Amino acid sequence: MLMPPRLRKFALAVHLTCSVGWLGAVLAYLVLDISAATNRDLVTVRGAWIAMGLVVSRAIVPLAVASLLTGLVMALGTKWGLLRHWWVLISFVLTVLAFLVLLSEAGVVVRNATVAADAASSAEVRALTPTLLHSGGGLLVLVLIQVLNVYKPQGLTPYGWRRQQAERRAGSGNRSGAEDQRPRGIWRALSGTRRRP
């Protein structure tokens, strides 16, 4: 079901906010992660881990969920579709992969943040291993998704091509196709469109 233009604009604004917010939150997390990996000051490392736990649980995971859901709404609610164009499909697959890796890591980061906050000895804080590979890799994947979404490189999937051909055939002659474009139900009543006798 295609969204009307005003709803589509609103959904796009929400989706953009969530997606760019996710990317920004991961960038902030990466800065903290590098700090935890390279800094020798115990208070700084402890603080970095506590902040990493908060950023993951309060910003990255909620934004990732919202970005995934609003992305689905945008794909399914517009003519682009979810499976018709390679850039949409690749973006969706990469987002799901990034989300799954995030979910597997989030619990560990929050647990490490708790350890860092409650650790009685500095050895416990020192023992926490940074997550640079995942945060750096995640950031690269999110940047790649953003690039795909901005440039929208051409390319129909086989499914998208079949749908396009079917829509062409359906729209090439019969009047019933044109009738389907008219508003229905309550929209027909509100706009005053009357059914043809």
Place this chain on the structure above:
Amino acid sequence: MSDGTEPPDEGEAPPGMPWWVKVIGIAVLAILLLALAITLIGGGRHGPGLHGSSAAEWRLSSAGADQEGGWREVSVG
């Protein structure tokens, strides 16, 4: 992030897979295989397990070789 602009008309011929899709697919596959290899070689310690006690042992042992430039303990409060 479909923004409501109209998708392009792709013509009559069935489309092949674009080069950039192949590049991304190979890169993703390589990363997944690398993660699988690390998991198998490391005895299943890739992922969350890497950040647990087993990794901590490595971190502590490597830190032991760096006693001089080691950590500074700073009291809080």
